[in-house]
Amino acid sequence: MKVFVFTEKVKSLLELCQGARQIGERVEAIIIQSQDNQDNGAADKVWSIPMQDGVMLEDYTETLAALLEREKPDLLLIEPSKRCKLIAGRLAAIFETSVMTDLIELTKEGEGRHLVYGGAAIRKEKSNNSLSIATVGPGVLQGTGEAGKGETEIFPFVEPSNKMKVINIVQKTKSSVDLPNAKRVVGVGRGIAKEEDLGMIRELAEVIDAEVGCSRPIAEAERWMPKETYIGVSGLMLSPEVYVAIGISGQVQHTVGMNRSKVVIAINKDKNAAIFGQADYGIVGDLYKVVPALVDQLK
Amino acid sequence: MNIISCFKVVPDEQDITIKPNRDISFEKAPMTISAYDLNCIEAGAQLAEAFEGNLIGVSIGAKKIDDSKLKKNVLSRGPESILMVADDFLEDLDTYQTANALKAAIQKVGEFDLILCGEGSADLYAQQVGAQLGQLLNVPVINSVNKIALMEGKVIVERSLEDEVETIEIPLPAVISVTSDINLPRIPSMKQILAAGKKSATILSALDVGIGDFGATLQVIETKAPEQKERKKDIIQGDSDEAIKSFITKINKVLK
Ligand SMILES: Cc1cc2nc3c(=O)[nH]c(=O)nc-3n(C[C@H](O)[C@H](O)[C@H](O)COP(=O)(O)OP(=O)(O)OC[C@H]3O[C@@H](n4cnc5c(N)ncnc54)[C@H](O)[C@@H]3O)c2cc1C
Ligand SMILES: Nc1ncnc2c1ncn2[C@@H]1O[C@H](COP(=O)(O)O)[C@@H](O)[C@H]1O
Numbered sequence: 001m002k003v004f005v006f007t008e009k010v011k012s013l014l015e016l017c018q019g020a021r022q023i024g025e026r027v028e029a030i031i032i033q034s035q036d037n038q039d040n041g042a043a044d045k046v047w048s049i050p051m052q053d054g055v056m057l058e059d060y061t062e063t064l065a066a067l068l069e070r071e072k073p074d075l076l077l078i079e080p081s082k083r084c085k086l087i088a089g090r091l092a093a094i095f096e097t098s099v100m101t102d103l104i105e106l107t108k109e110g111e112g113r114h115l116v117y118g119g120a121a122i123r124k125e126k127s128n129n130s131l132s133i134a135t136v137g138p139g140v141l142q143g144t145g146e147a148g149k150g151e152t153e154i155f156p157f158v159e160p161s162n163k164m165k166v167i168n169i170v171q172k173t174k175s176s177v178d179l180p181n182a183k184r185v186v187g188v189g190r191g192i193a194k195e196e197d198l199g200m201i202r203e204l205a206e207v208i209d210a211e212v213g214c215s216r217p218i219a220e221a222e223r224w225m226p227k228e229t230y231i232g233v234s235g236l237m238l239s240p241e242v243y244v245a246i247g248i249s250g251q252v253q254h255t256v257g258m259n260r261s262k263v264v265i266a267i268n269k270d271k272n273a274a275i276f277g278q279a280d281y282g283i284v285g286d287l288y289k290v291v292p293a294l295v296d297q298l299k
Numbered sequence: 300m301n302i303i304s305c306f307k308v309v310p311d312e313q314d315i316t317i318k319p320n321r322d323i324s325f326e327k328a329p330m331t332i333s334a335y336d337l338n339c340i341e342a343g344a345q346l347a348e349a350f351e352g353n354l355i356g357v358s359i360g361a362k363k364i365d366d367s368k369l370k371k372n373v374l375s376r377g378p379e380s381i382l383m384v385a386d387d388f389l390e391d392l393d394t395y396q397t398a399n400a401l402k403a404a405i406q407k408v409g410e411f412d413l414i415l416c417g418e419g420s421a422d423l424y425a426q427q428v429g430a431q432l433g434q435l436l437n438v439p440v441i442n443s444v445n446k447i448a449l450m451e452g453k454v455i456v457e458r459s460l461e462d463e464v465e466t467i468e469i470p471l472p473a474v475i476s477v478t479s480d481i482n483l484p485r486i487p488s489m490k491q492i493l494a495a496g497k498k499s500a501t502i503l504s505a506l507d508v509g510i511g512d513f514g515a516t517l518q519v520i521e522t523k524a525p526e527q528k529e530r531k532k533d534i535i536q537g538d539s540d541e542a543i544k545s546f547i548t549k550i551n552k553v554l555k
Contacts, residue, residue, distance in 0.1 A: 056467075058441075082443045082460050089394070089430025090440065097516040098393040101425045116522060117422050118312050121323045124520040162439040167455065168466040184554075208554050220480045234424060242553060252312065259528060263553050271536065280531040281553070283546040285538025293543045298554070 001108070004071070005043065006030045006064065006087075007079040008057060016136065017042045018143025020077055023108055030067065032060060033154075046152045047071075055157075056166055057083050061090045063158040068095070068131065075110065080135035088133055097129035103136045119233040119256030175226040177211050184210035184242040187231055187258060190217050191247015191268065191287050195224045200291050201246060207298045213238070215248050232257035247287050250275025267291070300352030300449075301411045304343035305401055305428070306336035306373065307420045308364035317524040330366050332373060337484035339417040342477045344377025344485070346413070346449055354378045355408060359400040361390035365502050374495035375487035381500040382408060388505045394423070395516045398431035403508040405436070413454070416476040418443075429476035439469045442476040 003024035007013045013029055020027040020043075029043035034051040049063050064087065068076065078088045080102055088099045100112040104122070110132050116123045127133075179185060186205045192198065198212075205212045212229070219230040231238055232254040243261035247268060248254060255278050258264065266279035267290050276282045283290055310328035318324050332340075340356060347354035356378040358364055365385040373381055384404045392400065405411060414436075416429035426442065433440020445464075446457035458465040459478060469475075487495070505511070535546045 082458075085426050086430045086440070086442045089427040090434040092395060092427065092516075093398060093431040093434035096395065098395040098431075099425070099427055100517065101427060111520060116424075117315055117323060118424070119525075120312065120315050120317070121522050121524050123522045125517045126520060128514065128516055128518050161437065162470075164439060164441065165468040166465060167468055170464045172462055172464060174462070221483070223480070234419070256525075264530060265550055265553070266534075269538075271534075276532065276534050278527075278530055280533060281546070281549050282532075282534040283538065283542065284534060284536050285542065289538045290543055290546070293540075294547065297544075297547050298551070 001075060001110070002026045002028070002071075002073040003075045003077060004028050004030060004047075004068065004073040005077045006084070008081045008084050009079065012079045012138055014042055015138045015143060016077055016079060016141070019136070019141025021144055022141050023077075023106060023110075024075065028071070028073065030064065030155075032057070043150065046150060047155045048152050049155050050157055052157055054166070056164060058086055058090075059160045059163055060157070061087050062160045063155065065091055065094045066158045067155050073131065075132045075134065078133065078135045080137050085135060088135055092133050095129065095131050095133070097127060097131065097133065100125060100127065100132065100134040103134050103140060106134060106136060106141060115233055115256060118251070118253040120252045175228050177229060179211055179213050179229060179231075179236055179238060182211040182238075182240055184208060184244075185213050185231075185238060185240045185258075185261075186210045186244045186246060187213045187215065187248055187254075188218060188225075188246050189215035189248030189254075190222075192218075195222070197288075198224060200295070203295050204244075204246075204291055204298075207295055208242075208244075210242070210244065215254050245275050245279070246291065248275055249273050250278055300347070300350050300413075301408070302343045302347050302352050302354045303405060303408065303411050303414045304336070304340045304354060304356050304378065305414065305416045305432075306340055306356055306358050307333040307417075307422075308358055308360050308366075308369060309333045309420065309422045312421055321524040321526075323522060323524060330363055330369055332369065333417065333421040335419060335421070335479045336417040337376070338479050338481055339415045339477055340373065340376045340378065341482045341484040342447065343413075343415050345482065346447065347377065347379075350449055352412075356381045357383075357401060357404050357408070359384050359389055359392065359397055359404065361385065361387050370500045371492070371495045372487075374498040374500070375491045376485060377491075378498070380498055383500065383502050384505060384508055384510075385502050386505040389510075391519075393515050393517045394425050394427040394431055396513055397428050398435055399513060400505070400508070400510055401428070401432050402435045403510045404503070407503070407508055412471045413449075414472070414474045416474065418476060418478050426476070429474055433474035436472075436474065438472050438474060440474040440476075441467065441469060444475050444477045445481055447475065447477070447481075 001024035239260035266282040314328035
């Protein structure tokens with residue numbers, strides 16, 4: 001199998017190329033060549049597209065399509081970033097296929113597995129097309145670290161039919177919490193009534209030496225916590241030693257992101273909350289009573 | 300100004316059940332508007348209201364998506380009309396098939412300035428249909444949009460990406476996928492609910508829009524619920540001081 005790899009970030013290219021070696025005999029990387037991107041990503045060959053001034057990544061889609069058309073790889077692996085998902089979708093439309101998105105597993109036979117119905121099910125599927133396209137996150141395919149020969153060939157830029165004009169780009173300030181590596185995580189949900197009450201949750205987290213994450217509505221609807229800290233199918237997939245769910249109902253879209261935790265503790269005032277079905281220890285009670293008591297007595 | 304909001308009709312995920320053999324069952328699940336397409340409809344409604352535009356809701360799916368309560372729900376949220384291609388031939392489509400069917404349906408509508416899609420569908424969450432639709436229609440397409448400013452012949456949108464916020468100008472017509480935090484979907488008022496009853500819905504078959512033969516691009520091998528990890532489920536009822544104390548004793552062992 002011949003695998004092509006395309007990523008948005010230089011850092012992901014090496015990882016995905018190494019992973020691609022698990023799938024195919026030949027791995028070729030595609031890069032947009034600029035001054036600060038000279039990496040060949042451990043591939044057998046590098047296709048280098050000259051970087052164009054003032055052209056956004058998405059506007060290289062036609063160039064990628066032309067390259068794929070000419071070189072006919074069996075599989076294209078793409079990083080699952082927002083920009084790359086747009087590019088992947090457009091390429092799939094050009095090649096009359098669908099992308100296997102956000103794979104959690106990919107076999108040599110080209111069978112991919114990914115979550116559907118919010119995580120209630122895992123679907124196994126395979127492309128019917130001669131070109132398979134898949135978005136795969138870092139860490140899904142375990143790499144070998146083997147380096148390829150890294151021969152480079154330049155592939156010319158193809159002018160896109162619909163160019164967009166970038167007016168402005170502002171870097172986001174990144175939150176400094178490292179939830180994926182935290183041993184203990186406190187997850188807070190809509191059970192808290194106002195933003196200030198996060199203080200009490202943070203206090204508890206500090207007492208038990210945990211980091212704080214949240215359910216999606218706390219980040220997206222309320223905007224009380226940064227978006228990078230919500231847990232679940234469309235957010236972080238965590239597996240800490242201890243997960244404490246506070247005021248979280250336990251809908252599947254959330255629980256797929258925490259159900260690999262070693263121990264799950266839940267606090268919820270509704271005895272029928274789904275979270276209790278997924279917990280080792282729980283208390284049916286008002287978090288406004290339970291949390292301060294925990295802070296007080298665990299100090 | 301013709302605006303189209305694409306919405307998917309899905310089985311309500313809260314009522315999906317899992318059979319002992321780990322198959323998924325939808326028997327108890329009523330059909331509902333895919334969660335994040337409420338934001339897509341709302342975004343269309345706000346633009347249509349501000350610019351005296353015409354908003355149409357378009358959906359593709361099996362016959363069962365043609366549900367009167369559901370249609371009324373959609374129409375109470377702003378659209379002037381609905382166009383559904385509802386045909387059992389169109390059940391469980393992959394994203395390429397869906398985008399193709401949407402293209403065919405939209406060509407029935409005629410002229411459009413702006414097509415809106417949601418962030419991702421509640422069942423597949425592939426985040427692909429918008430991208431594919433834009434490409435198939437050969438118009439500019441963008442995703443992850445947080446804000447839309449509509450102008451003569453163009454839009455200026457703000458995109459929220461992993462590490463940056465980007466502002467771009469896009470000529471119309473275009474396809475735009477919006478995020479779930481672009482707006483807070485309205486709770487329809489009594490007046491809007493009553494008005495919905497007077498609005499129209501057009502239901503077409505696959506043949507009506509000329510989509511006869513299209514095979515799946517992905518072959519589904521199986522769809523199964525994951526194995527559940529066994530949990531102790533040691534749950535204490537009530538939050539009396541005593542209950543809390545016994546809860547603390549239990550979790551203290553874990554936290555030590
Ligand atoms: C495509 C898609 C993707 C999604 N992805 C994600 C995702 O990645 N992550 C995610 O989290 N969600 C996701 N969601 C949303 C998900 O479906 C749920 O809506 C969400 O997880 C619910 O969050 P919650 O538990 O905080 O809120 P709710 O469901 O509102 O639950 C609040 C809970 O707090 C309890 N409570 C209230 N007051 C108190 C009190 N005083 N003391 C104790 N308990 C109290 C209530 O009993 C209730 O159980 C997604 C949805 C869709 C459609
Ligand atoms: N069957 C459908 N009918 C109408 N719109 C759809 C359909 N499927 C997907 N969409 C639109 O495409 C978006 C992305 O869907 P997906 O690529 O499946 O995650 C959704 O939020 C909808 O706006």
